[in-house]
Amino acid sequence: MPDFAPLYALLGCLPFDCLQLRFMQQALLALLLLAPLAAILGVHVVNCRMAFFSDAIGHSAFAGVALGLLTGFSPLWSMPLFGLAAGLAIMAVQQKARLAADTAIGIVFSAVVALGLVIVSRAGGANRDVQGFLYGDILTISQGEIGCLALLLILGIVFQFFAYNRLFLLAVNPVMARAHGIRGALWQYLFAGLLSLVVMFAVRGVGVLLVTALLIVPAATARNLAASAGSMFWWALLVGLVSAVVGLLLSAQPWLATSSGATIILTSCLCFALSCLWGSLRASRKML
Amino acid sequence: MSSPEQRGDAIIFESVRLCRGGSCTLDNVSARVPRGSNTVLVGPNGAGKTSLLLCLLGELRHEGRIRLVPLTDGSSPRLALVPQQLALDPHTPLLVQEFLCLGTDRWPLWLGCRKNILSKASQALAQVGAAHLLKAHMGQLSGGELRRVLLAAALLRKPDILVLDEAEAGVDVRGEQLFWQTLDEARRTLGFTQLMVSHNLSLAAHYASHVICLNKRVQAEGPPRLCLGATQLLRLFGLPIHLYPEQCEQDVPECPECGAFSHTEELVHTGEESQTKEARNA
Numbered sequence: 001m002p003d004f005a006p007l008y009a010l011l012g013c014l015p016f017d018c019l020q021l022r023f024m025q026q027a028l029l030a031l032l033l034l035a036p037l038a039a040i041l042g043v044h045v046v047n048c049r050m051a052f053f054s055d056a057i058g059h060s061a062f063a064g065v066a067l068g069l070l071t072g073f074s075p076l077w078s079m080p081l082f083g084l085a086a087g088l089a090i091m092a093v094q095q096k097a098r099l100a101a102d103t104a105i106g107i108v109f110s111a112v113v114a115l116g117l118v119i120v121s122r123a124g125g126a127n128r129d130v131q132g133f134l135y136g137d138i139l140t141i142s143q144g145e146i147g148c149l150a151l152l153l154i155l156g157i158v159f160q161f162f163a164y165n166r167l168f169l170l171a172v173n174p175v176m177a178r179a180h181g182i183r184g185a186l187w188q189y190l191f192a193g194l195l196s197l198v199v200m201f202a203v204r205g206v207g208v209l210l211v212t213a214l215l216i217v218p219a220a221t222a223r224n225l226a227a228s229a230g231s232m233f234w235w236a237l238l239v240g241l242v243s244a245v246v247g248l249l250l251s252a253q254p255w256l257a258t259s260s261g262a263t264i265i266l267t268s269c270l271c272f273a274l275s276c277l278w279g280s281l282r283a284s285r286k287m288l
Numbered sequence: 289m290s291s292p293e294q295r296g297d298a299i300i301f302e303s304v305r306l307c308r309g310g311s312c313t314l315d316n317v318s319a320r321v322p323r324g325s326n327t328v329l330v331g332p333n334g335a336g337k338t339s340l341l342l343c344l345l346g347e348l349r350h351e352g353r354i355r356l357v358p359l360t361d362g363s364s365p366r367l368a369l370v371p372q373q374l375a376l377d378p379h380t381p382l383l384v385q386e387f388l389c390l391g392t393d394r395w396p397l398w399l400g401c402r403k404n405i406l407s408k409a410s411q412a413l414a415q416v417g418a419a420h421l422l423k424a425h426m427g428q429l430s431g432g433e434l435r436r437v438l439l440a441a442a443l444l445r446k447p448d449i450l451v452l453d454e455a456e457a458g459v460d461v462r463g464e465q466l467f468w469q470t471l472d473e474a475r476r477t478l479g480f481t482q483l484m485v486s487h488n489l490s491l492a493a494h495y496a497s498h499v500i501c502l503n504k505r506v507q508a509e510g511p512p513r514l515c516l517g518a519t520q521l522l523r524l525f526g527l528p529i530h531l532y533p534e535q536c537e538q539d540v541p542e543c544p545e546c547g548a549f550s551h552t553e554e555l556v557h558t559g560e561e562s563q564t565k566e567a568r569n570a
Contacts, residue, residue, distance in 0.1 A: 047380065164396040165389070172374050172387075179345045179369035180391050180445060229382040233398035 002147060004029060018252035023139050027260065030141045030205065031244040033149040035214070035264075037156045038202055039240025041195055042219035043233055047171040050195075051216050052102055053090060056109035057196045058211035060086035061203040063116035065133045070119050076145065079133070080200040086112050087196030091189050136207030136261040138248070149201055152194075159194055160233075163187055168229065206261030217268040218243065224275035239275075243268035297357055298323040298365065298449055298481035299344065304352035306339055312504060313339045314350065319500045319509050321449075323357070326475060326482045328496040330489060330516070332525055335503040337485040341453050344483075345369065359448060365481075368447035370438045370455040378427035384437050385409055385422050392444045412440040416470050432463035436470070443474060450475070452484035464488060468495050489516060493531045 008025040018024050045054055061079050063086075068078025086108060094104040166187050169177040178184045195215075202211045222235035247264030250256055256263070299321040306314040313336040321327040329337045342348045345367070356365050376382065388409035389401040401409075413419045418436040421429065429437060435455055442450055456467045468491045475482050486492050492499060492512060499515040501508040501524050508515040508524075518535040522528055 160398070161396050162394065164398060165394060168382075168397065169390045172376050172382075172390075173371050175342070175345065175347055176369045176371045177391075178347070179367050179451070223379060223381060226381045228397075229380070229386045230397040230400055232381055233396075 002150070004143065004146060016249055016252075018249065024248075024252060026141055026143070026146060027138045028245065028248055030138060030146050030149055031248055031264070032241070033146065033153045034198075034201055034205055035218075035240040035244035036237045037149070037153045037198055038214045039218035039222075039236040040160055040233060041156065041191075041198055042215035042217075042240070043222065043236050044167045044171070044191060045195070045215050046219040046223065047168060049101075049171075051212055052105050052109075053087075053192070054195060054199050054215050055212045056090060056105045056112070057083050057087050057199040058203055058208045059109060060112040060116075061133055061200055061208055061211075063112045063119065064200070066116045066119035066123075070123055075133070076142070079203070080148075080197055082112075083196045083200040083203075084193055087192040087199075088189060091192045095185060095188075133203060134208050135259065136203060136205050136210070138205040138260050141204060145201065145204065152197060152201065156194060156198070159190065163191060164233070167191060206265060210261055210265045213265040213268065214240075217265065217272050221268065221272040221275040224272070224279040239268060239271050243271055296323055297321060298325075299483065300353075300355040300357065301340070301344075302353040302355065304340065304343060304350050304354060306336065306343060306348060306350045314343070315504045317352070317502070317506055319502075319506050321481060321483050321500075322498050323481050324475075324479060325497040326472065326495055327484070327498040327500060328492040328512075329483070329485045329500050329502055330487070330492060330524070331502040331507075337502055338453055340502065341451055341483070341485060344451065356449070365448035366445060367449050367451060368442035368445040370435075370442045370450065370452040372454050372457055374426070374434070374438075376426055380427060382426045383422075384413070384424050384426060384429070387426050387437065388412065388441050388444060391441050408444060409440070412444045413437070415443060415474060416440045417466070432459045432467070435459055435463075435467055439467070439471065439474070443478070446478070447480050449481045449483065452482070452486075454485050454487065456486065456488065464491065471495075489521070489529065490531055492516065 004026075007029055008022065011019055011025045011028050019028065045051060060083050064079035064082030065075040067073070067082055068075035071078070090105050090108045093099060093108060094101055097104065099107075166177070166182045169180070169182060170184055170187065174184055199211055199215070202214045206214050218240035219232070219236045221239045222232045225239075226232035226235045244264050244267075247267035248260050250267065251258045251260040251263035297320045301317050301319045304314050304317040305312060313334075317336070317340060329340065331337050339348060343350045344354055356367075359365055385401055385406060386397050389395075389397065389405050392408065393402060393405045395402050395405070410419060410422050413422055413436075416436040416439050418433060418440065421433055421437060424433075426434075426437070438455065452471075456464045459467060468488075471482065472495050474480075493516050496512045499508070499510065499512045500506060501515050501520055503524055508520045513532070514520075516531050518528065518530050518532075521531070
C-alpha cells in the first residue's frame with residue numbers, strides 16, 4: 001500500500017483548522033480522487049441517460065453489504081464485487097432480453113434490494129452496519145480504500161482516453177456507431193463495470209441515497225456551462241472537485257456541523273442552480 | 289472505364305427471412321446491389337425496408353445470407369450509415385466539428401480535435417455544401433443542415449458502401465432535391481456504392497440507377513424505368529402513381545372542391561380493383 005503521509009502533510013498545510021485532523025485529511029484526499037472520477041464518468045451517465053442505472057447500482061450496495069455480513073466477508077470487498085456483478089447483470093439483461101433500459105434496470109434494481117432486505121431480515125444484528133452504507137461516511141474511509149480509489153482514478157482517466165469518443169457516438173446513435181466500427185457491447189460493458197465500481201466507492205462517501213447526485217449533478221452543471229463537448233469534460237471535473245472540497249470544508253465548520261456527504265451534494269446542486277441562472281442570462285442576452 | 293453494372297455486385301441478399309411470432313417482416317428476400325450504383329429501396333410503410341438495412345448492418349438476426357462482396361484487392365468493404373435521426377438532446381454542447389471528429393478520430397474530444405482531422409472535417413463539410421456549419425452546435429441545426437452534417441460524417445469514413453435510411457425525410461422539397469444531388473455528386477466523385485431507403489419516388493426515378501421494390505418480398509428489381517412504372521407502383525402501393533407521362537393511362541379526376549389531383553377514395557378503390565385483377569391474372 002503506498003504511503004500517503006506526504007500528501008496528508010501537504011493537505012495539513014492548508015489554512016483550515018479542520019484539516020489538522022488526520023481523518024479530515026484522509027477524507028479530503030479520498031474526495032480529491034473520487035469527485036473528479038465520478039464527475040468525468042457522469043458526463044456519459046448524462047449523455048447515455050444512465051442516471052437510473054447508477055441509482056440501481058448504488059442500491060445494490062445494500063445487498064452487497066448484507067451478503068458480506070452474512071458470509072463473513074468484509075463488506076468493503078463484498079460491496080464493490082456485488083455492485084460490479086449487478087452492473088454487468090443489468091447490461092446483460094438489457095442486451096439479451098431486448099428490454100427497454102429502464103425495465104431491465106428496474107428488474108435488477110428490485111432483485112438486489114429485495115435480496116438485501118431478505119438477508120438483513122434474517123440476520124437481525126446487521127441493521128446498524130447497513131445503515132452506515134445507506135447514508136455514507138467519507139470521514140471513516142480507510143487507507144486501503146484510498147489506495148483503491150487512486151487506482152480507479154488512473155483506470156478512469158485511461159478509460160476516458162480511449163472511450164470518450166466511442167461512448168459519445170454510441171449515445172448519439174448506437175446503430176450508426178456500430179456501423180462505423182465501434183464495438184458497442186464491449187465499451188458499454190467496460191463502462192458499466194467501471195461505473196459500478198466508482199458508484200460503490202461513492203456510496204461509501206455520500207451514501208446510497210445521494211450517490212447518483214455525485215455523478216450527474218457536476219455533469220449536468222457542466223452541460224449548462226460548456227460551449228463544446230470537449231470542455232464539458234473539464235467543467236464537470238472542476239464542478240465535481242470544487243463542490244466536494246467546499247462541501248467537506250463547510251460541513252466541518254463548527255457553526256454548520258452537518259453530514260459531509262449531504263453538504264457536498266447540496267454544494268454541487270447550488271452550482272447547478274447558478275449554472276441554470278447563467279444559462280438563461282446568456283440565452284436572454286443572445287435574444288437581445 | 290467500366291460501368292457500375294460491369295463491375296459486379298457490392299451486396300447480395302440471398303433468401304433473407306426475418307420472422308417473429310408467426311409474422312414475417314422479410315420473406316425470402318433475394319436481391320442485389322450493383323457495385324458503384326445508387327440503389328434505392330422503395331415500398332410502403334411496414335414493407336421491411338429499414339429491417340433489411342438493419343439485417344445488413346448486423347443489427348437483426350435473420351435467416352438467409354447477406355454477402356458483402358470483397359473489393360478487388362480482396363479486402364472487405366467499409367460501411368457507413370447516414371441515419372434518419374440522432375438521439376441528441378438539443379442542449380448537449382456538441383459542435384459540428386466535434387461530431388465529425390467523434391466518428392473519425394479516437395483522440396478524445398476533451399484533449400481537443402486534432403488539426404489534420406479538423407481540416408478533413410471541413411473538407412467533408414464543404415463537399416456537402418455545409419462548410420459554414422463547422423462551428424455550429426449540433427442541437428441547433430435545421431433538418432436539412434443535420435442531414436448534410438450526417439452525410440459529411442459518413443463520407444469522412446471513406447466508405448465503399450454508403451447506407452442511408454430515409455436520410456432525407458423531414459426536409460422540405462428543395463432541401464430534399466439538394467440532398468439527392470449532393471449525394472449523387474459525392475457518389476460519382478468518390479465511387480462508393482449507395483443503398484438508400486426513400487419514399488420520394490420521383491427523385492428515386494431521377495437519381496437511382498437500380499431500384500428494389502420491397503413489400504416483405506421483392507416485388508420488382510432493376511432499372512428505375514422498369515421498376516417504377518405505373519403497374520409496379522400500383523401493385524406495390526395499391527395506388528395509381530404515374531412517374532412517367534406516357535404511362536398515365538388512367539384518367540385521374542380532379543377534386544371537385546379544390547381542383548387538385550388527389551388520391552380520392554374512388555381512386556383507391558380503382559387501385560384495389562386493378563390489383564385484384566392483376567393477382568387473378570397472375
